[in-house]
Amino acid sequence: xxxxxxxxxSPTGVLHLGSIRTALFCWLxxxxxxxxxxxxxxxTDRERSTExxxxxxxxxxxxxxxxxxxxxFYQTQRFDRYREVINEWLADGxxxxxxxxxxxxxxxxxxxxxxxxxxxxxxxWRDRPEPxxxxxxxxxxxxPDDGEVVVDDQxxxxxxxxxxxxxxxxxxxxxxxxxxxxTVVVDDYDMQITHVIRGDDHLNNTPRQMNMIAxxxxxxxxxxxxxxxxxxxxxxxxxxxxxxxxxEYHEEGYLPEAMLNYLVRLGWSxxxxxxxxxxxMIELFDIADVNQSASAFNPEKLRWINQQHxxxxxxxxxxxxxxxxxxxxxxxxxxxxxxxxxxxxxxxRADTLLxxxxxxxxxxxxxxxxxxxxxxxxxxPVILEPLKVVRARLAxxxxxxxxQIAEAVAAVAEDYELNLGKLGQPLRVAVTGGPxxxxxxxxxxxxxxxxxxxxxxxxxxxxxxxxxxxxx
Ligand code: GLU
Numbered sequence: 001x002x003x004x005x006x007x008x009x010s011p012t013g014v015l016h017l018g019s020i021r022t023a024l025f026c027w028l029x030x031x032x033x034x035x036x037x038x039x040x041x042x043x044t045d046r047e048r049s050t051e052x053x054x055x056x057x058x059x060x061x062x063x064x065x066x067x068x069x070x071x072x073f074y075q076t077q078r079f080d081r082y083r084e085v086i087n088e089w090l091a092d093g094x095x096x097x098x099x100x101x102x103x104x105x106x107x108x109x110x111x112x113x114x115x116x117x118x119x120x121x122x123x124x125w126r127d128r129p130e131p132x133x134x135x136x137x138x139x140x141x142x143x144p145d146d147g148e149v150v151v152d153d154q155x156x157x158x159x160x161x162x163x164x165x166x167x168x169x170x171x172x173x174x175x176x177x178x179x180x181x182x183t184v185v186v187d188d189y190d191m192q193i194t195h196v197i198r199g200d201d202h203l204n205n206t207p208r209q210m211n212m213i214a215x216x217x218x219x220x221x222x223x224x225x226x227x228x229x230x231x232x233x234x235x236x237x238x239x240x241x242x243x244x245x246x247x248e249y250h251e252e253g254y255l256p257e258a259m260l261n262y263l264v265r266l267g268w269s270x271x272x273x274x275x276x277x278x279x280x281m282i283e284l285f286d287i288a289d290v291n292q293s294a295s296a297f298n299p300e301k302l303r304w305i306n307q308q309h310x311x312x313x314x315x316x317x318x319x320x321x322x323x324x325x326x327x328x329x330x331x332x333x334x335x336x337x338x339x340x341x342x343x344x345x346x347x348x349r350a351d352t353l354l355x356x357x358x359x360x361x362x363x364x365x366x367x368x369x370x371x372x373x374x375x376x377x378x379x380x381p382v383i384l385e386p387l388k389v390v391r392a393r394l395a396x397x398x399x400x401x402x403x404q405i406a407e408a409v410a411a412v413a414e415d416y417e418l419n420l421g422k423l424g425q426p427l428r429v430a431v432t433g434g435p436x437x438x439x440x441x442x443x444x445x446x447x448x449x450x451x452x453x454x455x456x457x458x459x460x461x462x463x464x465x466x467x468x469x470x471x472x
Pocket of ligand 1 (some may be wrong): 008009010042184197198199202
């Protein structure tokens with residue numbers, strides 16, 4: 001049997017972290033078992049589904065590399081098929097028309113509530129074949145009256161539902177449109193889904209869906225209902241905990257592999273390993289290792305995992321990924337060092353690509369003024385002469401390489417009996433405008449010879465001006 005999983009998002013909201021974790025588990029399970037992964041857009045709620053949300057789903061999946069073997073299928077394009085099944089079921093009694101009016105249902109509900117009973121449809125149109133004038137009927141599925149439905153859930157274990165608790169579900173509204181639980185069943189059946197992996201908010205739908213699958217004469221798929229993702233405060237993860245829309249993480253410069261690594265650990269573990277490559281996830285993932293309890297979203301851990309993936313990536317690759325973020329930071333990648341060189345210099349100190357691009361601003365763009373606090377502390381008259389000398393030596397470096405730069409700086413420090421930091425920090429402030437940057441040889445190398453010299457000239461002039469001002 002070929003394993004077939006599906007991700008079936010409704011485009012009624014943004015593609016959020018919880019949905020992606022579901023998609024990831026479905027995808028991993030299919031890849032692990034050399035199976036197939038199907039993407040199905042459940043867009044039957046026409047009022048709340050938007051084209052923009054559909055695009056966000058497709059783009060998000062593509063960015064994350066969660067490629068589908070089939071689909072995207074759109075439920076709105078399958079209405080004929082749903083109608084066909086409904087007609088078949090109506091013809092042989094697996095479903096029936098119900099002509100109850102809103103008032104009648106309200107009355108039934110009021111009565112049941114008064115009697116302290118569970119509110120449910122009482123089946124009054126089950127055996128009344130004659131239509132009622134002036135009422136557009138709904139179609140209801142004839143649920144079995146008794147017996148139980150056992151969900152052998154791969155995460156939750158055995159969950160038993162009594163048929164007596166389930167009423168006859170509406171499968172088509174009075175305007176003829178099919179309803180969610182029914183379309184899922186027809187689709188899972190037609191698409192030969194073997195494993196349904198989804199959020200545990202759907203667990204209560206499962207016995208109804210299993211009864212309908214049985215009505216189709218098929219065996220139910222294997223179910224795995226994933227526990228919720230909570231916010232750091234223990235409430236269901238939502239916008240107020242920060243970004244839940246995957247696009248925001250993309251824009252901030254998280255790596256897709258880091259997102260997947262972070263999400264796979266929400267509910268799944270393999271010993272105490274934290275960092276997984278995608279290949280490792282595929283090799284190791286198993287539904288049986290999914291946790292039963294909810295897990296909490298932790299943005300700091302996500303940043304940490306992102307940084308680990310940044311560190312593990314080759315600087316060439318990282319440089320390529322950095323290019324769009326330089327653009328986002330308003331920098332022109334052509335007007336400065338190679339992005340792979342920036343990646344080499346900055347990968348240990350940036351936790352996102354956007355952060356890396358922003359930190360490298362002085363490599364691509366001149367700054368107006370040196371940070372005043374750093375200038376006061378490090379650009380002082382005592383350093384004037386060493387700075388002039390180092391400027392002259394750097395001007396003579398024939399090949400602008402890290403070793404040559406390091407040698408020039410070390411030689412001047414030695415001549416003046418300065419420890420390296422005593423010269424390095426003023427140099428850094430002069431060339432970057434602030435007190436933090438990669439090691440000084442790397443920093444100057446990235447800034448480039450021409451810019452380094454020009455900025456040193458400016459710093460020298462600044463120190464001289466200040467000295468003159470205080471002397472006068
Ligand atoms: N469309 C449903 C949702 O977005 C998922 C249905 C399912 O996985 O069975 O919640």
